[in-house]
Amino acid sequence: MTPSNNLKPAKPLSALQGIILAKCPRCRRGDIYSTPTYSFGGQKMHERCSHCGLVYEREPGYWYVAMFVSYAFNVAEMVTAAVATHILTGSNSPWVYVGVLMTVVFLLAPFNYRYSRVILLYWLTPGLNYEAWRGEDRNKVVLKEPNPPAH
Numbered sequence: 001m002t003p004s005n006n007l008k009p010a011k012p013l014s015a016l017q018g019i020i021l022a023k024c025p026r027c028r029r030g031d032i033y034s035t036p037t038y039s040f041g042g043q044k045m046h047e048r049c050s051h052c053g054l055v056y057e058r059e060p061g062y063w064y065v066a067m068f069v070s071y072a073f074n075v076a077e078m079v080t081a082a083v084a085t086h087i088l089t090g091s092n093s094p095w096v097y098v099g100v101l102m103t104v105v106f107l108l109a110p111f112n113y114r115y116s117r118v119i120l121l122y123w124l125t126p127g128l129n130y131e132a133w134r135g136e137d138r139n140k141v142v143l144k145e146p147n148p149p150a151h
């Protein structure tokens, strides 16, 4: 990155980009996770956004709600995998379906874990919205907006 690029404001991410990249839902700059989706040793989350300071765990027990999102993901993936297995193999053996579905659930578990929490933060948390001014570079925020909008 050249020095002149540092002076330009970062191009804001769309909500979809923010979800895919697992960025903070409020500023879309800081990372939610400190590890990639698939890594040995599991996924680790940042406690708060490195850019705007948002605490990701909104209240005690907040992540339990992500289990319901993860459950919906699992149902959709298993139905899709079962229909695809039927179309591709035409098999009537239950063991074919058990094998395929167990494999799908196992392989997609890290994905479901990660994105159930991201979806919870982006779409299912009242009062947590994207605030474009928080995504601006810190120095610019201080210079342009000494009094951030109150909530």
Ligand SMILES: [Zn+2]
Residues within 6 Å of the ligand: 024, 025, 026, 027, 028, 029, 030, 049, 050, 051, 052, 053, 054
């Ligand atoms: Zn943030």
